[in-house]
Amino acid sequence: GAGVSQTPSNKVTEKGKYVELRCDPISGHTALYWYRQSLGQGPEFLIYFQGTGAADDSGLPNDRFFAVRPEGSVSTLKIQRTERGDSAVYLCASRLNAGRNTEAFFGQGTRLTVV
Amino acid sequence: GDSVTQMEGPVTLSEEAFLTINCTYTATGYPSLFWYVQYPGEGLQLLLKATKADDKGSNKGFEATYRKETTSFHLEKGSVQVSDSAVYFCALSVGNDYKLSFGAGTTVTVRA
Numbered sequence: 001g002a003g004v005s006q007t008p009s010n011k012v013t014e015k016g017k018y019v020e021l022r023c024d025p026i027s028g029h030t031a032l033y034w035y036r037q038s039l040g041q042g043p044e045f046l047i048y049f050q051g052t053g054a055a056d057d058s059g060l061p062n063d064r065f066f067a068v069r070p071e072g073s074v075s076t077l078k079i080q081r082t083e084r085g086d087s088a089v090y091l092c093a094s095r096l097n098a099g100r101n102t103e104a105f106f107g108q109g110t111r112l113t114v115v
Numbered sequence: 116g117d118s119v120t121q122m123e124g125p126v127t128l129s130e131e132a133f134l135t136i137n138c139t140y141t142a143t144g145y146p147s148l149f150w151y152v153q154y155p156g157e158g159l160q161l162l163l164k165a166t167k168a169d170d171k172g173s174n175k176g177f178e179a180t181y182r183k184e185t186t187s188f189h190l191e192k193g194s195v196q197v198s199d200s201a202v203y204f205c206a207l208s209v210g211n212d213y214k215l216s217f218g219a220g221t222t223v224t225v226r227a
Binding site: 003004031033035040041042043044045048055056091093095098099101102103104106107108109 | 119157158159160161166204206211212213214215216217218219220
């Protein structure tokens with residue numbers, strides 16, 4: 001497809017388990033972002049990749065959260081020892097490059113529920 | 116830090132009514148301002164943007180003007196349709212990294 005793809009669309013996990021969320025950006029997009037959207041709130045920035053490297057990870061809430069983008073395309077957000085407070089929709093977005101006027105395109109998100 | 120405050124919803128309107136959603140911002144630099152829309156069952160989409168003071172963004176009949184003096188970027192549409200029912204988010208970014216700070220969102224429902 002032509003858009004940003006996120007898998008799975010829904011994930012239910014038990015408290016304390018490890019989860020991985022995947023993002024396939026639009027082909028050729030070098031910039032990739034993860035956001036977290038809690039119920040009734042706007043998305044909150046987590047991490048930004050330019051190519052393979054994390055250019056800004058200031059939004060990751062703690063060291064249980066980690067993200068990688070080893071080949072500069074697909075990215076995986078990893079959450080260790082999940083807590084009920086991690087329940088949210090995790091959004092991924094990609095941009096063609098880091099230029100000021102390039103638009104970000106969002107995926108439909110992964111809804112994570114920690115029980 | 117950089118932040119956006121937008122008017123709380125939900126907002127319910129009749130078709131052809133005038134819609135305004137207020138948005139004000141606080142930013143350390145010179146932000147770019149955005150309105151994003153999330154239609155039911157769909158992902159976030161850019162509705163319009165403005166990158167400098169006095170710029171007007173427009174799309175699909177919606178407009179917003181970047182007002183530096185009032186630090187505002189209010190969204191307006193003169194005649195809404197049922198298909199405009201969605202959640203609307205005001206957002207800003209400072210610098211070239213496009214790291215977006217979003218408001219809490221305003222749910223708009225348009226009744227026929």
